[in-house]
Amino acid sequence: DGINLLIELLSPHTDADFFLITEEGELSTVCYRPEGLDSLVQQTNFSKKELQVLYRGFKNECPSGVVNEDTFKSIYSHFFPQGDSSMYAHFLFEAFDTHNNGLVSFEDFAVSLSIILRGSITDKLNWAFNLYDLNKDGCITREEMTDIMHSIYNMMGKHTYPSMRDSAPKEHVDSFFQKMDKNKDGVVTIEEFLETCQKDENIMHSMHLFDNVI
Template sequence: SFSFRGVLSSLYSSDSDLELSTVRHQPEGLEQLQAQTKFTKKELQSLYRGFKNECPSGLVDEETFKTIYSQFFPQGDATTYAHFLFNAFDLDRNGSIRFEDFVIGLSVLLRGSVTEKLNWAFNLYDINKDGYITKEEMLLIMKSIYDMMGRYTYPSVRDEAPSEHVEKFFQKMDRNRDGVVTIEEFIETCQKFYINLYNYF
């Protein structure tokens, strides 16, 4: 059984239709969401019940999202990464996540192809949504991940580690050396990495 909290912790049943009468925001029809995602009808119903239980209004604002997500990383500070993650789920950029936004993103993350997942990841790293990833954007995401994992984990992480990792990754991704990473460069580099890793093992 899915739950909103349970699904967030990995981030990474009735036969009747969705119960919509008690929420302020009503999601799109079940059939339409089935067509847009790789979830079954029963899975969508279970996801919606969990979502509605945590967010009775049918919408998740950023502070609620941060509060829920941070509970899974008590050893660190997950608020900055949760902010970036929230923006990646907030497809229409209106400051709240609808059930549709959540379940469409979740379908990609859990059941999408490699290319679909990489497209979603590019959107996460492209903080200002201009279609490019800069070194500064990559560094902000990397620092937020280190903060989320905690400074007191073993082995200890040096302060300069995020910058070193970004420098290394960015050089590999920015293939034409123009100072930004396009989605084509991002996907090509990541796919080659996956292939090389697979062949190595």
């Protein structure tokens, strides 16, 4: 359903991209300040060697050491050339930009990726909720979920799913709120989101899809 679709699109192709980086070898050539690396080992569920691999890949794509939203959108457009991924990339960028300064540093990237790939179920669900809560006010509205769903369908492209009805995004939003909005007040809180997701076997399976892919 719509919830599984949202979760599975959190980090498309992450496993393939970083396996390619890993296969290049020679990890000892990676340069990174030991203080920063040691700190990130404490903040994430990655080892030093894994962080070195990630850092080399990050610096190859972003030599300046930070990513702005335009660069993020450009990178993401390569994953989904069949559609318009700009709006979804915008929402995802805001979730990675934890300092709200318009830039994603390697530290920001590594911490979020650690949650998506190696975090506990609760950590992953909290991160997903933050992604869907576009104005970060602590609840998800129908308008926010509609914007998210439209961004996903735009990204996937019409010719990828030619039989998809124009009403599909609304149907996914309706399904999301029917399942999540327990007290029927028109918004989904983090408590409702966590409670419902943790009781749903399909959602729990989706949350494990990216475990230990690096």
